[in-house]
Amino acid sequence: MKAPQDIDRTRMVILPEQEHGERLARVLKYMAKAGLESMLLCDNANKFYITGRIFDGYIYIGPDGRVSYFVRRPSILEGKSVHHIHKPENILEIIDREGLGRPSKLGLELMQTSYATVMRLAAALGVDSFGNADSVMLSARAVKTAYEIQQIAVCGMRHDRVYSRIPHLYHEGMSDVELQIEIERVTRLEGGLGIIRTVGQSMEINMGSVLAGRNADEPSPYDFALGGAGTSPALPVGADGTVLRAGMSVMVDTNGVFNGYMTDMTRTFAVGNLPQRAIDLHKLSCDICHTIEDMARPGVRCSDLCRKALDMAAKAGAPNLFMGHNSQASFVGHGLGIALNELPVISLKTDSILEVGNVLAIEPKFVIPDVGAVGIENTCAVTDDGPMRRLTNAPEELITLVS
């Protein structure tokens, strides 16, 4: 991985050439499967996937598989197949002039792009019907290349360093919000970018959440595994100002977005002594996580992973505490990479089958009324032979916070 100052500011595609080619081949494979012959992409996550950078403009994959870049900003970008435009209405003229091939069976990002933008792009390209490029891109992105897994592993190492500092950030009398702010600061000092990309509109959060005491049982409108009331009805999720007191668990679930990729990791801390039930269920969360890490091999159904997790929680007599209590999540894990919620999803409803290179966050958590949440979350990659490769390696046991 190059340091930012070594990256060519003007080169359109800053991924290594082979990596760029490998990703394009994946995209073309899923285009063919979906019956799309061309695509016009404008979602930042997809632009980052194909080029390694964010720019203002569009990526066009023509009917012959050739890729072109239509760039609004920055104007310094150059390279093979780069065309500068003011607006999308300029694209078709360039396609014709350069012989790039008019779009046929065009895919547009129907899940990530606004209705108004999709209609404008379709009109600009002269098409009146189009398919879903988001399905293609999410399928392609669900199986990570070796290079991508390495990027995520780098996030994991930095994320581990952040977690190793958490016990040192605590002091007696601190609130969950104050602890979260110190964790955010350390994450940023480790190089965290401070934003989290997501698919769809059901998630808003700062860099993660800290849940302590009763707040762990507060429902949230967002699609996260657990909730929390937050500090404002304008952002009802996560820490709510609870002062950390003996007998509370403190669950820290943050995203480590350091290089455009990310890890998702949860660890649980204890203030003073926790009830035995909390200690037992924390251990059970670790057991479920490790069981799934071992089971999750190529060819395995995601629904079977979810069923196994639910079975283990039920056998321990805690089905009503698993993945929430007042409000329960319907999944125990999710794909991630450039976005927090990529494919596949570990739920009973999904029919996905694991492939080598899937990267999953596995988060079997329990909510214990009045105590808080316990459990862990690891980000892991499906390998070709054997258990998953764990990319988040902070110690998993309950750590007691002492000031």
Added chain:
Amino acid sequence: MKAPQDIDRTRMVILPEQEHGERLARVLKYMAKAGLESMLLCDNANKFYITGRIFDGYIYIGPDGRVSYFVRRPSILEGKSVHHIHKPENILEIIDREGLGRPSKLGLELMQTSYATVMRLAAALGVDSFGNADSVMLSARAVKTAYEIQQIAVCGMRHDRVYSRIPHLYHEGMSDVELQIEIERVTRLEGGLGIIRTVGQSMEINMGSVLAGRNADEPSPYDFALGGAGTSPALPVGADGTVLRAGMSVMVDTNGVFNGYMTDMTRTFAVGNLPQRAIDLHKLSCDICHTIEDMARPGVRCSDLCRKALDMAAKAGAPNLFMGHNSQASFVGHGLGIALNELPVISLKTDSILEVGNVLAIEPKFVIPDVGAVGIENTCAVTDDGPMRRLTNAPEELITLVS
């Protein structure tokens, strides 16, 4: 403004009743202007505008002007006109059963909602044509109520406190990123929520930007007034790791999102002595800002404000440094409130005419090659008689950073 712990967790509409009514009246007025008889809203900013909270679900305004809430989560929400649903396909049945009036001339959020979601909602409501609810809502939100201006004023006071601490956060040898992280921390400790809502897809940023030295002249793909290379091609905006050195200006442009509303404020700091040109242009930025604050009265054209700013920059012989140098922004100010980029926009191209209650961030900035950016930004409200009411009141002069 109530403290979060005093807010009723279960009440759907937590705005004061009169405020809720005033906002709805504004929305109905712009619906009538746009020829829409009903609307279905799902954008979080719009839900927050109408209810004062974020929830997972939809707001339906029926043909008779009655408002209904279709809620997926949290399940604890209750109140008049609250209906719990699992999916949008449940809505029409409830509309019929409760006699809420089937949608006619329906508005959907075509700019803020994905193509796939718009098509799903249209099908669920049994309509095959629809209008643009985003135009309606952005027009309604462009003119703030007295209550909203008070919320923004509260943000301004907290934002001022953050800026008063900036000189104390600096130490010699610090990088722009390190300074930014300490400013973020202080913003969060003052109650900053850590996220910024925006309209459209052209903005990604953490809580703001710090620009120092040459980095102020680096172009960015995003629609911000100035750029900056950022620390990663995955988020190319703002601070890039420049070590702060004598002779550099340090422009701090952050968003104060404390309660769902926000202020936008920029102040410039100096490390050591700056060249006279930088000092002069900083003063000119203050003069332009104050001139616009004085001119911006009801009935004034936004394009005239922009022209005035450009004239003042040109008269000082600095048109090529105004609003950027390598890459120049086309606006000198923008509406804001719940989102960072609301209406109206102060640019030559806009035909908006100011109204009492518009809230604008005015940001006449200069980039001085090799030195950095200078200038200020204030968030101000248009009043009914006299100059704008300034809601950001941190000292405007260049402040020298000393460790």
